[in-house]
Amino acid sequence: MKIFTMKLFASTAAIAALLLSGCDLPPQETVQRGYRGTGMEAVYSPEALEEIIAANQVPAAIPAVSSEGPKAADIYQNVEVLGHLSVGEFTRLMAAITQWVSPDQGCNYCHVPGEGFEQDTLYTKKVARVMIAMTQNANQSWGAHVGGAGVTCYTCHRGNNVPEQVWTIGVPPRHASGHVHQMQNVAHQESSVFASLPIDPFTPYLLEDGVARDQGNTALPQGHEASIQSTEHIYSLMMHYSDALGVNCTHCHNSRAFGSWEESNSERVKAWHGQQMVKQMNNEYINPTNAWLPAYRQGPLGDAQKVNCATCHQGAYQPLLGANMLADYPNLGSLAPAPTDLVEEAMDVMEEMVEDAVEAIEEMESASLEQDDSASGEAH
Numbered sequence: 001m002k003i004f005t006m007k008l009f010a011s012t013a014a015i016a017a018l019l020l021s022g023c024d025l026p027p028q029e030t031v032q033r034g035y036r037g038t039g040m041e042a043v044y045s046p047e048a049l050e051e052i053i054a055a056n057q058v059p060a061a062i063p064a065v066s067s068e069g070p071k072a073a074d075i076y077q078n079v080e081v082l083g084h085l086s087v088g089e090f091t092r093l094m095a096a097i098t099q100w101v102s103p104d105q106g107c108n109y110c111h112v113p114g115e116g117f118e119q120d121t122l123y124t125k126k127v128a129r130v131m132i133a134m135t136q137n138a139n140q141s142w143g144a145h146v147g148g149a150g151v152t153c154y155t156c157h158r159g160n161n162v163p164e165q166v167w168t169i170g171v172p173p174r175h176a177s178g179h180v181h182q183m184q185n186v187a188h189q190e191s192s193v194f195a196s197l198p199i200d201p202f203t204p205y206l207l208e209d210g211v212a213r214d215q216g217n218t219a220l221p222q223g224h225e226a227s228i229q230s231t232e233h234i235y236s237l238m239m240h241y242s243d244a245l246g247v248n249c250t251h252c253h254n255s256r257a258f259g260s261w262e263e264s265n266s267e268r269v270k271a272w273h274g275q276q277m278v279k280q281m282n283n284e285y286i287n288p289t290n291a292w293l294p295a296y297r298q299g300p301l302g303d304a305q306k307v308n309c310a311t312c313h314q315g316a317y318q319p320l321l322g323a324n325m326l327a328d329y330p331n332l333g334s335l336a337p338a339p340t341d342l343v344e345e346a347m348d349v350m351e352e353m354v355e356d357a358v359e360a361i362e363e364m365e366s367a368s369l370e371q372d373d374s375a376s377g378e379a380h
């Protein structure tokens with residue numbers, strides 16, 4: 001009997017160990033990040049941290065080259081976004097891009113062998129050009145979010161043709177009763193971090209202009225209205241924020257008052273800028289590439305694969321744990337300057353147009369003096 005109990009205990013323990021192996025084992029480490037007693041602390045699993053550190057190592061940079069000498073635009077035929085680089089810098093960046101995006105396929109992922117490098121035959125080259133501008137723009141215009149570490153192709157791609165963490169517009173599952181499905185309680189959805197929350201929190205907030213604010217300031221509703229549905233959408237988005245960065249809600253919020261900006265950490269403001277940046281990336285850069293994408297690169301509704309917080313962060317509070325790869329590739333730091341001769345040309349054209357317009361107005365004025373009243377009545 002005793003032996004039986006022992007055996008039972010042992011096998012139960014073994015099963016429990018098996019079940020728990022999916023969880024992070026204690027001890028957990030807690031770091032206080034705000035006032036004592038406000039729950040403003042971050043909980044880390046040392047084991048998970050080790051994995052994150054291992055996954056966020058940065059590849060060695062290609063040795064720097066001179067920015068002197070002829071510009072790419074003087075030598076090459078079809079350069080729109082990198083023409084201002086020296087030929088040396090241009091070649092170095094092509095090599096780096098190959099390392100970051102298509103290490104297995106090499107230059108041929110974007111260029112057809114035997115054909116001139118200037119041809120835009122492959123869709124991948126056209127997408128890459130948009131990606132270069134998107135990256136330059138992120139560094140130039142979104143310092144409020146990425147300033148410090150900066151962004152390169154590697155931040156998202158990490159040696160993959162398409163970044164590992166992307167999203168497309170969600171499709172409601174079929175619903176037997178014919179009711180409109182609210183897209184929740186769908187099992188095994190990473191987008192809602194496996195919770196029974198809406199499975200596409202991205203479309204409203206990272207593509208459209210949805211504002212994730214629902215909380216009232218009073219205990220009972222007094223004119224403030226927020227639907228359960230939108231509240232659940234916000235919760236789902238917040239689960240993504242936490243999951244993407246590998247942090248607790250209190251990395252950004254004071255859990256005493258989630259809505260209060262005054263009591264939130266500065267990270268929340270940073271996150272807000274990130275939200276606006278991601279929206280611009282998806283609308284102004286990624287969506288337009290959809291015209292060239294093959295069907296296997298599109299979601300079920302035929303849209304392009306888009307950026308969310310996890311595309312860059314990949315589980316780390318700062319992508320690549322804050323390593324600044326941009327310092328080694330300053331050419332991705334800002335958009336190509338508008339060619340000055342083009343600007344001058346445009347100015348000349350504008351001046352001519354203004355002169356013509358002034359002349360036309362003068363002519364019309366002198367003509368209208370001679371016009372009778374009935375003619376001006378007809379115009380109405």
Ligand code: HEC
Nearest residue numbers: 076077078079080081082094095098107110117118128129
């Ligand atoms: C991920 C896509 C991609 C890869 C891989 C790639 N390139 Fe490019 N390449 C481009 C894009 C985009 C342009 C156009 C840049 C612009 O518009 O300023 C370009 C332009 C060029 C040009 C200028 C051609 C001309 O006359 O306009 C040369 C030369 C070139 N690449 C060489 C290379 C070499 C060599 C490699 C491999 C080491 C390589 N590229 C790998 C995307 C790529």
Ligand code: HEC
Nearest residue numbers: 097124127128131132135152153156161286289305306307
């Ligand atoms: C913020 C994240 C992000 C950054 C930074 C980024 N990409 Fe992308 N890239 C994406 C996403 C999302 C897609 C899929 C959507 C698409 O193809 O438009 C993609 C797709 C691509 C593709 C198409 C690959 C295929 O097989 O379909 C190429 C080529 C590419 N990126 C090159 C680059 C280059 C070169 C850089 C750096 C100059 C870069 N990307 C920077 C997110 C990023």
Ligand code: HEC
Nearest residue numbers: 211212213214215238239241242249252258259268271272
């Ligand atoms: C990386 C920072 C960050 C993390 C982590 C985060 N949030 Fe948020 N949260 C924000 C930002 C930014 C907004 C405001 C977004 C907007 O204005 O569109 C917000 C909004 C909210 C709101 C709405 C407040 C209002 O005014 O109605 C609630 C509630 C909320 N978060 C709860 C949570 C919960 C719960 C978690 C953890 C699961 C969490 N947040 C994790 C940044 C974060």
Ligand code: HEC
Nearest residue numbers: 145146147148149150241267270271274275309312317318
């Ligand atoms: C294009 C890549 C990219 C995307 C997409 C992105 N981030 Fe970031 N984020 C960064 C970089 C780079 C930093 C580090 C900046 C620095 O060094 O100060 C950062 C830092 C942060 C920080 C500060 C963390 C800390 O503790 O210092 C927060 C919070 C944050 N991001 C939230 C978000 C949220 C939320 C989203 C999605 C809405 C998002 N990020 C999307 C690149 C990105």
